[in-house]
Amino acid sequence: MTKRIGILYFSPTKTTKKICQxxxxxxxxxxxxxxxxxxxxxxxxxxxxxxQVTENIDHLIVGxxxxxxxxxxxxxxxxxSLKSxxxxxxxxxxYGNRDFGIALYNMVELLSGNGFRVISAGAFIGQHSYSNILPIAIGRPDESDIKKAQQFGLNTLNSNKYLQQKDVPIQIDSASKSDKYDSIKPLYLAKICIKCGKCSQVCPLALISSDSGRYRNPISKRKCIGCMxxxxxxxxxxxxxxxxxxxxLLMKLILNKAQNERREPLLIIS
Ligand SMILES: Cc1cc2nc3c(=O)[nH]c(=O)nc-3n(C[C@H](O)[C@H](O)[C@H](O)COP(=O)(O)O)c2cc1C
Known part of the structure; x- marks a missing residue:
């Protein structure tokens, strides 16, 4: 029987979307x-x-x-809020070739805690959102990543066992231990803005004014998650x-390894 597949994703710069697809x-x-x-x-x-996210869906890919x-x-x-x-x-x-910390572990924890049966888990690499400052994992996911993602999809469907929390590795470092989300906020150049409103439409927190590229107010700027x-x-x-x-300099220090060593996707299927 063909399975009805759903994709639930959050993807400001579209690398997560590409992998899920x-x-x-x-x-x-x-x-x-x-x-x-x-x-x-x-x-x-x-x-x-x-x-609506689980109705008429046999398998959900969450990214x-x-x-x-x-x-x-x-x-x-x-x-x-999702339960099934x-x-x-x-x-x-x-992730941007640095580290996936506790993200995958937490996702499996949240999904299985809400009744989902998690068949597979994966940490893939996407071009780092801050590559305009320091180029990292440029062009990823690339052809090889996409092939691995497709194969991972096929292997997932062929498996009928469920993952347990202990199957998912964590990479504990100061960033994943802290509650803080460090981010860099973009600048706005009013002189070259054509006021098309696109930035306002795509902001995941609706923080940008619809008639210019400015933050709505100083609080909006503080709330910006720097997703790009x-x-x-x-x-x-x-x-x-x-x-x-x-x-x-700080980025060079933190992301030196990420810039110079290619990481490969981590694929876990029970
Ligand atoms: C605020 C912020 C924090 C990030 N932290 C990490 C991180 O801890 N480790 C890492 O490897 N990449 C990190 N990245 C890079 C993103 O995980 C990566 O670029 C991802 O592919 C972006 O997904 P998207 O294209 O679906 O938006 C961070 C990006 C942003 C914007």
Whole structure:
């Protein structure tokens, strides 16, 4: 019997989306049901009516990026509201070649705690969101990553055992131990902004004004999670990521290994 596949993802710069779609294609799903939890309105909708994400779905692929070794808070909030005793799932995190910390472990914990039967889990690599300052994992997921994701999808469907918490490794470091989410906020260049409103439409927290590329107010700037959705989608480069000399040095220090050593996806199927 063909399985009905759903994809639930959070993906400001689209690498997580690409990986989840490749996994679904490996499962033979040409038109999986998409639940995009990147934008605030859809997240609220999923939280209020969480049944829509599992109704008529046999297997759900859940994908999120790694932020400071953890799952983004917005993803955690959404996953807490999802419950299912019949849907199986794959837990997927995508990270910028540094470290996936406790993100994958937490995702499996949240999903299995809510009744899902987790068949597989994977930590894939995507171009680092801050590559405009320090290029890391450029172009990833690449062809090899996509092939691995497709094969992972196929192997997942062929498995009928469930993962346990202990099957998922964690990479504990100062970032994943801390509650803090370190981020860099983009700059806005009013002179070259054409006021197309795209940045406002794609901001996962609805923090940007719809008639210019400015934050709505100083509190919005503080709330910005630095996901780079606005930078990624700005055609005129009016919203940009630029680091001063101290940020560049700090990033070089923290991300030196990530910049120089290629990591490969971690694939766990019971
Ligand atoms: C605020 C923030 C924190 C991040 N923290 C990490 C991290 O701890 N480890 C890592 O390898 N990559 C980290 N990244 C990089 C992203 O996980 C990576 O670029 C991912 O592919 C982005 O997913 P998306 O394209 O679906 O938005 C971080 C990115 C952002 C924006």
């Amino acid at each position: 490749a996994i679904a294609s490996g499962m033979g799903a040409n038109e999986p049901k998409i639940f995009n939890m990147t934008l605030p309105n859809s997240r609220s909708e999923f939280i209020t009516n969480s049944n 999120a990026p790694v932020y400071s070794g953890k799952l983004p808070l917005q993803v955690k909030e959404c996953l807490r 005793k019949i849907t199986t799932c794959s837990a997927i995190v995508v 959705a606005c930078v990624y989608n700005c055609e005129t480069k009016a919203r940009i990521l630029k680091g001063n000399i101290f940020i560049k």
